[in-house]
Amino acid sequence: MTKWNLAIDGPAGAGKSTVAKRVADQLSMVYIDTGAMYRALTWLALNKDVNIHDEAEMHHLLKESDIRLRGPEGEEGIYVNGTNVSKAIREPQVTNNVSYTAQHAAIRKEMLRKQQLLAAEGGTVMDGRDIGTAVLPNAEVKIFLTASTDERAKRRYEEEIAKGMDSDFEKLKKEIAERDKIDSERTEAPLKKASDAVELDTTELTVDEAVNKICLIAEKRV
Ligand code: C5P
DSSP states (O other), rough: OOOOOEEEEOOSSSSSHHHHHHHHHTTTEEEEHHHHHHHHHHHHHTTTTTTTOOOHHHHHHTTOEEEEEEETOOOOOEEEEEEEEEEESSHHHHHHHHHHHOOHHHHHHHHHHHHHHHTTTTTTEEEEEEIIIOTTTTTEEEEEEEEEEEEHHHHHHHHHHHTTTOOOOHHHHHHHHHHHHHHHHHHSSSSSTTTEEEEEEOOOOOHHHHHHHHHHHHHOOO
16 A cells, blocks of 8 residues: 555635546545535534534534544445435535534644544545645645636536536636635635645646646656
8 A cells, every 4th residue: 555645635626526536546545535524514513403603513513423434334425423425415505604614623623633544544645625734734745726716617517517407607606716715714724735735727627637647746756
C-alpha cells in the first residue's frame, strides 16, 4: 500500500469528488470525501429538527451519532447511525445548509480529528476545503482544483438534468457563489489554497485530462 497522502481542495462543483475518486483508483489509494461527513451531520440535524446554527446542539448531535464512510460490509456509501444516506446528503436542502454546519469550530475540531485518523496510515486521496491547510498540512501532494463559477454551475445543471430533475442554472449559480462565500469567509479553516498546493483550473479540462494531470504531478513529487 502506498504510504503518502494526496490532498485535493477547492470550491463547490469544481469536480473534486469525481476527479479525486478516479485519481484514487488509478493510484490504488483510498478516496475519502470529507464533504460527505459535514453533509451527513447536516442531514441528521435537518431530520431531527436540530438548529444548525446552534453550535452546542450540533456538537452534541455529532458526539452521539455514528457517521461512517463505508457500509457494514465495507461497501462504498455514507452511513449515519446505520442508515445509508449517500443519496439523501446530495439533496438541495442539505447542500444549501451544509456550510452553516461547517462554520462551527467545535464541529470542525471533531471532524479534523476523525479525518486525521482516517489518513494516519497514508495511502489516501482526501478531498475537501481545508485538507491541505488544516487536516493534512504535511500531505506529500496538494492540489487546489478550481473552475469558473459559470462552468461549475453548468456542470451541476447538466448533472441535475441528466438525473431527470428540474434545474435552474441562474439559481444554481447563485447557490454555488453563496456557499463559496461562506466557506471562504468563515473564521475556522476557511477555504483557501495551501501555499504549497498546485492550482489546477479545470474550466477547459475534461475529467480524464484533470485526472492525468494530477497523477503526473503526484508522480513527480513522490
Ligand atoms: O465537497 P462538498 O461540496 O460535498 O462539501 C460540502 C460542504 O462541506 C462545503 O461547502 C463546506 O461547507 C463543507 N466542507 C468543509 N470542509 C471540508 C469539506 C467540506 O468545510 N473539508
